Amino acid sequence: MIEITDLTKRYGNKTAVDGLSFNVHPGRVTGFLGPNGAGKSTTMRAILGLDRPHAGSVTVNGRAYVGLPRPMREVGALLDARAVHPRRTARNHLLCIAQTNGIPAKRVDEVLQVVGLESVARKRAGGFSLGMGQRLGIAVALLGDPKVLLFDEPVNGLDPEGIKWIRELMRGLAAEGRTVLVSSHLMSEMAQTADHLIVIGKGKLIADIGISEFIRQGSNVLVRADDQERLAAKLTEAGGTVLPGADGALIVTGLEARQVGKAALDAEVVLTELTPQRSLEQAYMDLTRDSIEFQASAA
Ligand SMILES: Nc1ncnc2c1ncn2[C@@H]1O[C@H](COP(=O)(O)OP(=O)(O)OP(=O)(O)O)[C@@H](O)[C@H]1O
CATH class of the missing domain: 3.30.70 (Alpha-Beta Plaits)
Structure with a gap:
């Protein structure tokens, strides 16, 4: 369970997240939806203690991330899949992270299998395709077998097979009773993956709603x-x-x-x-129209 209460984060005079409150419950995939610049990544960084909020609080299973004794075992995250040393092999990348977090080496081989990277485990991550890099990032997130998982735009740039794989993985993780929060700026993507939606715009909560209710209201x-x-x-x-x-x-x-x-x-x-x-995409656009930072105007 993730609890976010009155979260506010500013960068200079720009308010990225503005008094945001919502909870993310276990056992379902929660889609975190909003147009570009809505504050999704900032919120995720705040959950992980990577950004200090100006106000409000974030807890994971009742505690702040920085207070978690073994954070990787409680929360796994895919934020930026490119954050890999290019000369290191996939297996060594995972082994280094496992060692510094007290996770046994055999778990590395388990997660390589889960993400389907066993055959390239000894290849340098620098030569990986976008899809392989995403899988490696997901392997890192799963390393500590955490109960809470965050995925920031995990399907960006993936081919249909990769997208289908990620969707099924997220649904499987939720079915195991884990808390899964996945961000996207595409309603069509969330409609196929999420059970519940948190919609934000300009750092503020727009909707906290079950997907079936959203479909019902939106059409x-x-x-x-x-x-x-x-x-x-x-x-x-x-x-x-x-x-x-x-x-x-x-x-x-x-x-x-x-x-x-x-x-x-x-x-x-x-x-x-x-x-x-009305399509779901249309309903989402209607909902967030006033929250889009940069709009193309009709010529
Ligand atoms: N480090 C930073 N310094 C200055 N401004 C920032 C920084 N990080 C984010 N912002 C600004 O805060 C706002 C929210 O950004 P954020 O990346 O959280 O949005 P997002 O919903 O994840 O968007 P996207 O879908 O484009 O990734 C944006 O206006 C962004 O320009």
């Missing part, structure tokens, strides 16, 4: 049926809000397309159209 469904009145009554009963759309269509908010279809089935009306109207 409209346009629907037509042979008995609109009967359907509208059923949709309202199911918790939706029904508004009149163009050409006699109904616009439903608060329900997913599947729930609208189910309501039609229950009402025994025939649907002639069922169209989800």
Whole structure:
């Protein structure tokens, strides 16, 4: 469990994180979402004690990171995968970190296997591709078998196979009961990975919401049926809000397309159209529009 309370961090006169409070719970993947410059990396650095906040507090399993007796065994992090000595082999890189943290060498071979780097374990990390470097960074994060894991933009620049692998790894770690916080600036990425979302913009909390609730709130469904009145009554009963759309269509908010279809089935009306109207990406952009630092303006 990560608890962040009223966290504020400034760089000169720039407030990177502004009174931010949220908790990250174990057993699920929490997506940490926000446009570029929203303060995600700064928050992650504060969790790891790498940045001193100007105000507020951050605890991991009830203690500040600097107060943790064996930090790598409690928190693992992938912040910057390029932070590797290029002439050192992957295995030696891991061995050095393991030794300084009192972690046995056999754990190094275990994590090399988990991330699929055994065959290149004795190759220099300097020659690694971006994907291999990411895997090595993740091996470092897993070294202490920690209960809390932070991944800062882990899929940036990866090919589809690498992205799929990272998604499955994160889901697997959460299924083992670990606390997994993963940052991204892409809603589409989070929609496929996260169970819960923390959305920030300009250092402030915008939303702390379950992914299914976000999907529900973020979308409209346009629907037509042979008995609109009967359907509208059923949709309202199911918790939706029904508004009149163009050409006699109904616009439903608060329900997913599947729930609208189910309501039609229950009402025994025939649907002639069922169209989800807004993508998740659109919902996210609507949510963060006012928080984007640099916007392209229409020419
Ligand atoms: N060391 C620093 N010195 C000065 N300003 C900084 C520093 N680190 C971050 N900032 C500023 O603080 C704000 C938040 O940055 P941060 O890197 O935390 O955002 P982010 O959400 O991780 O963005 P991105 O997705 O682009 O990595 C930005 O405006 C950034 O320019």
